[in-house]
Amino acid sequence: MTYHKEGAAYQLEDRFEHHSAQPEGVSAQVATQDEVRVTTPPDVCGMGHRMKRKEDPRFIQGKGRYVDDVKLPGMLYMDIVRSPYAHAKILSIDASAALAMDGVVAVVTGKDLEQHGLHWMPTLMSDTQMVLPTDKVVYYAQEVAVVIATERYIAADAIEQVFVDYEPLPAVVDPFEAMEDNVIVRDDKEVKTNRIWHWEAGDKAATDQAFDEAAHVIKQYMHIPRIHVSSIETCGMVSDYNKAMGKFTIYMTSQAPHAHRTVFALVSGIPEHKIQIISPDIGGGFGGKVPVYPGYVCCIVASLLLGRPVKWIEDRSENLQADSFARDYHITAEMAADSDGKIVGLRVNTLADNGCADAAANPSKFPAGMYSICTGSYDLKAAHVNVDAVYTTKPPGGVAYRCSFRVTEAVHMIERMTDIMAHDLGVDPAEYRMNNFIKADQFPYKSPTGWEYDSGNYHNALRKAMDMIGYEELRQEQAEKRARGEFMGIGISSFTEVVGAGPSRDYDILGVKMFDSAEIRIHPTGKAIARFGTKSQGQGHETTYAQIVAEELGLPANDIEVEEGDTDTAPYGLGTYASRSTPTAGAAAAMAARKIKAKAKKIAAYLLEVGEDDLEWNVNQWQVKGSPEQAKTIQDIAFAAYTNNPPGMEPGLEATDYYDPPNLTFPFGSYICVVDIDSGTGEVKVRRFVAVDDCGNIINPLIVEGQVHGGLTMGLAPALYEEIVYDENGQCLTGTLADYLLPTAVESPKWETGHTITPSPHHPIGAKGVGESPTVGAPPAIANAVVDALWHLGVRHIDIPITPQKVWQALREHGVTD
Amino acid sequence: MSQHTITLTVNGQEQTHQVDARLLLVHFIRENLNLTGTHIGCDSTSCGACTVHINGRAVKSCTVFAVQANGKSVETIESLAAGGDLHPLQEGFWEKHGLQCGYCTPGMIMSAKHLLEKNPNPTEEEIRWAISGNLCRCTGYNKIVEAIQYAAEKLRETEAVA
Numbered sequence: 001m002t003y004h005k006e007g008a009a010y011q012l013e014d015r016f017e018h019h020s021a022q023p024e025g026v027s028a029q030v031a032t033q034d035e036v037r038v039t040t041p042p043d044v045c046g047m048g049h050r051m052k053r054k055e056d057p058r059f060i061q062g063k064g065r066y067v068d069d070v071k072l073p074g075m076l077y078m079d080i081v082r083s084p085y086a087h088a089k090i091l092s093i094d095a096s097a098a099l100a101m102d103g104v105v106a107v108v109t110g111k112d113l114e115q116h117g118l119h120w121m122p123t124l125m126s127d128t129q130m131v132l133p134t135d136k137v138v139y140y141a142q143e144v145a146v147v148i149a150t151e152r153y154i155a156a157d158a159i160e161q162v163f164v165d166y167e168p169l170p171a172v173v174d175p176f177e178a179m180e181d182n183v184i185v186r187d188d189k190e191v192k193t194n195r196i197w198h199w200e201a202g203d204k205a206a207t208d209q210a211f212d213e214a215a216h217v218i219k220q221y222m223h224i225p226r227i228h229v230s231s232i233e234t235c236g237m238v239s240d241y242n243k244a245m246g247k248f249t250i251y252m253t254s255q256a257p258h259a260h261r262t263v264f265a266l267v268s269g270i271p272e273h274k275i276q277i278i279s280p281d282i283g284g285g286f287g288g289k290v291p292v293y294p295g296y297v298c299c300i301v302a303s304l305l306l307g308r309p310v311k312w313i314e315d316r317s318e319n320l321q322a323d324s325f326a327r328d329y330h331i332t333a334e335m336a337a338d339s340d341g342k343i344v345g346l347r348v349n350t351l352a353d354n355g356c357a358d359a360a361a362n363p364s365k366f367p368a369g370m371y372s373i374c375t376g377s378y379d380l381k382a383a384h385v386n387v388d389a390v391y392t393t394k395p396p397g398g399v400a401y402r403c404s405f406r407v408t409e410a411v412h413m414i415e416r417m418t419d420i421m422a423h424d425l426g427v428d429p430a431e432y433r434m435n436n437f438i439k440a441d442q443f444p445y446k447s448p449t450g451w452e453y454d455s456g457n458y459h460n461a462l463r464k465a466m467d468m469i470g471y472e473e474l475r476q477e478q479a480e481k482r483a484r485g486e487f488m489g490i491g492i493s494s495f496t497e498v499v500g501a502g503p504s505r506d507y508d509i510l511g512v513k514m515f516d517s518a519e520i521r522i523h524p525t526g527k528a529i530a531r532f533g534t535k536s537q538g539q540g541h542e543t544t545y546a547q548i549v550a551e552e553l554g555l556p557a558n559d560i561e562v563e564e565g566d567t568d569t570a571p572y573g574l575g576t577y578a579s580r581s582t583p584t585a586g587a588a589a590a591m592a593a594r595k596i597k598a599k600a601k602k603i604a605a606y607l608l609e610v611g612e613d614d615l616e617w618n619v620n621q622w623q624v625k626g627s628p629e630q631a632k633t634i635q636d637i638a639f640a641a642y643t644n645n646p647p648g649m650e651p652g653l654e655a656t657d658y659y660d661p662p663n664l665t666f667p668f669g670s671y672i673c674v675v676d677i678d679s680g681t682g683e684v685k686v687r688r689f690v691a692v693d694d695c696g697n698i699i700n701p702l703i704v705e706g707q708v709h710g711g712l713t714m715g716l717a718p719a720l721y722e723e724i725v726y727d728e729n730g731q732c733l734t735g736t737l738a739d740y741l742l743p744t745a746v747e748s749p750k751w752e753t754g755h756t757i758t759p760s761p762h763h764p765i766g767a768k769g770v771g772e773s774p775t776v777g778a779p780p781a782i783a784n785a786v787v788d789a790l791w792h793l794g795v796r797h798i799d800i801p802i803t804p805q806k807v808w809q810a811l812r813e814h815g816v817t818d
Numbered sequence: 819m820s821q822h823t824i825t826l827t828v829n830g831q832e833q834t835h836q837v838d839a840r841l842l843l844v845h846f847i848r849e850n851l852n853l854t855g856t857h858i859g860c861d862s863t864s865c866g867a868c869t870v871h872i873n874g875r876a877v878k879s880c881t882v883f884a885v886q887a888n889g890k891s892v893e894t895i896e897s898l899a900a901g902g903d904l905h906p907l908q909e910g911f912w913e914k915h916g917l918q919c920g921y922c923t924p925g926m927i928m929s930a931k932h933l934l935e936k937n938p939n940p941t942e943e944e945i946r947w948a949i950s951g952n953l954c955r956c957t958g959y960n961k962i963v964e965a966i967q968y969a970a971e972k973l974r975e976t977e978a979v980a
Binding site: 056711 | 856922958
């Protein structure tokens with residue numbers, strides 16, 4: 001794997017040779033099951049129980065506490081002056097009229113920030129990004145100045161009274177044009193080029209050879225367009241600087257509060273213990289609340305300068321136009337197969353439109369994230385992947401949409417290519433996948449781009465999905481309909497995900513290793529509080545983490561309070577994104593609980609006056625082997641830990657664990673989608689969608705179903721509806737929810753879900769992540785179904801979002817005129 | 819900015835306030851009355867997070883001025899479990915996992931409440947259309963539909979007993 005950045009080339013260490021992906025003494029072979037494992041009674045409610053969520057009572061009664069609900073005495077409101085141009089010089093800024101308004105307290109510009117060295121900030125990818133510009137703007141709706149006023153409405157009025165004189169410059173909208181360097185987006189850089197980096201993975205020579213020897217080669221260009229997470233709550237902050245104590249209390253829509261605290265400390269020089277970040281209830285994140293946006297920094301600066309609390313809440317249009325975007329990969333893929341139709345090689349050239357900064361949230365050694373997972377679920381000999389990233393005059397892209405690490409782009413490409421190859425060869429796409437899958441006995445599997453897949457059983461998952469949907473009957477129906485001139489398609493996606501970043505040897509963000517943490521304290525009466533370095537944005541951590549601890553210690557999950565998001569109290573962690581919470585902090589929960597269990601054993605041995613070796617664990621108690629009536633429950637032991645602890649033993653019962661995973665986890669699944677196409681309008685109707693997911697051991701089946709449903713809907717959205725569109729001047733044309741179409745209950749199909757269970761062999765509770773999987777896996781199933789419906793006409797590919805217009809055009813181009 | 823005196827009933831309590839002519843009802847509810855269960859998710863009447871009832875009709879309070887509620891009765895999410903017991907809709911959302919981040923939930927519940935008051939036995943399609951003005955980014959809607967069906971059934975049973 002190589003990575004060249006602005007002329008400097010880094011040769012990464014060979015990531016997979018030097019570390020063992022398996023903890024010692026753990027078998028790498030795991031069996032697949034169908035049934036969710038339950039070992040605790042309902043009153044304990046450990047893993048596998050469909051427990052109702054512990055966090056819900058506050059949300060259903062309107063008592064959640066989100067950032068905009070925070071109201072502090074003397075609080076001021078901030079609003080942002082934004083650029084009407086995508087690329088322009090700033091000649092002057094006149095704020096005098098705004099400052100003369102009643103209620104306006106201050107206006108802050110880039111020049112003001114420059115005096116404190118705060119007009120630029122680092123991105124999470126070690127690039128730089130303007131906080132507020134001093135010389136020019138590089139995207140439409142860029143933050144140009146901020147106004148702070150006593151009331152929200154006054155601040156909104158005042159931004160209209162800040163007059164900025166611009167000299168427009170040519171916009172750079174097309175990334176292919178950006179490559180030519182005719183207009184330089186980032187002329188602040190020493191090297192005058194729009195090229196950010198070039199990255200490669202895999203074996204070029206072996207891939208070239210595989211293609212030379214191949215019997216069939218296909219090639220396809222595809223664009224995975226810009227999309228936006230558009231969580232229903234936008235981003236916001238209340239920054240409260242207490243001058244007397246020199247301390248900031250910052251309420252922030254943050255998926256990674258600890259990481260943000262460290263970044264703020266490093267950038268500003270404010271001591272880290274004087275920054276408390278509280279991430280309260282978060283109204284959806286999906287990765288959009290990982291980056292540090294200019295608004296946050298301005299809000300903090302404003303509260304420092306004014307010595308008062310300052311609130312900043314984005315409007316939806318600001319959120320859609322200026323916050324970080326996902327995807328925007330232009331992919332040219334080639335696939336080679338031998339004379340038996342077996343896939344042998346994959347060659348992928350990619351142009352990444354990163355906007356005005358490389359502000360993705362990938363681990364630092366992975367500028368294109370986990371994109372090299374692109375060989376997917378197939379056992380092929382050789383692959384070579386290239387990515388070139390460029391700057392354009394758009395907001396920073398490449399962040400997230402329920403997957404920031406480029407797995408979605410990789411999966412869309414490989415699943416589209418596999419389908420095209422199957423159709424070209426005249427083989428049923430299901431059969432073709434079965435013929436090319438990695439086999440269950442090949443795990444742990446080393447992929448040609450260097451990944452070690454921990455566990456999988458791909459044939460089983462696809463077979464289950466085919467049985468659930470009645471695949472053979474559907475093919476029959478399709479043939480009958482086709483004979484009548486009706487358009488029905490069946491699409492499959494058999495994806496492999498990669499989540500749980502990650503092992504500290506290779507994974508860091510700005511140098512901070514990507515472990516995560518849990519701290520559990522058992523109170524004397526046998527109740528507990530557990531704190532984590534992650535931060536739920538709806539994933540249900542308050543329930544699932546409690547169930548993990550309940551599973552390990554036998555304490556009822558309802559007796560365990562789970563707390564996240566306050567950097568003054570929670571142990572350090574990198575936060576919640578990229579389906580990493582269960583693989584990292586979920587593992588830490590189990591490991592911390594096991595430390596408590598070990599101490600509990602010593603206490604039990606003392607209380608029962610037996611040796612530790614005479615004890616065995618049973619659900620919630622240590623009992624004497626062969627004499628289970630002699631037992632001490634975890635509650636007995638907790639009380640003793642504070643009231644009657646063994647002589648010489650430290651009192652109390654608590655533990656902390658920082659879990660550094662030995663490998664990533666590789667969830668997978670097979671999805672099958674049935675579409676009907678209206679040949680008159682081009683409308684695609686998803687008639688059925690079956691999703692079989694395998695995320696290893698399931699902690700709470702109800703929550704997993706919810707995650708899958710939500711993820712599928714965020715897969716449907718970019719497949720059929722959502723795209724951030726710019727005109728030739730770089731103006732965003734999709735700046736409201738009236739233009740950017742989130743699916744409603746009417747568009748969303750009735751999802752049919754199933755699971756298989758192939759535990760992760762290296763994870764303490766055998767779990768993987770699941771939140772991202774459906775968003776990664778669903779789009780190609782839908783796209784494949786549409787193309788499947790039209791293949792016989794000669795349609796080979798349609799880019800997502802597959803709008804009625806695109807389908808209508810494809811039908812007309814191929815002779816369908818009704 | 820011209821000031822107006824408005825008298826309205828909010829969650830059963832009549833009250834009088836001085837408000838700016840341009841003050842949006844959602845800001846009045848959230849800022850002046852500190853009822854923060856009503857949320858703001860967009861500025862184009864698209865998302866429905868701010869849905870409340872005015873005289874029993876579900877409306878998006880981000881597109882109504884506070885002065886327009888003068889003389890009317892406004893009900894917010896906070897009115898539902900005022901007596902201490904959860905409303906069947908709240909129960910349904912909890913039982914059926916009809917929420918994740920919880921941000922759209924109050925608006926979703928208020929839209930569903932309006933539906934069930936008009937139509938106690940809606941079909942799945944009627945439910946989906948009734949909440950099509952409320953966006954949810956987390957759940958994929960299936961479990962919201964189930965939650966509303968749960969509530970509809972429970973309300974019908976209560977009605978039958980009464």
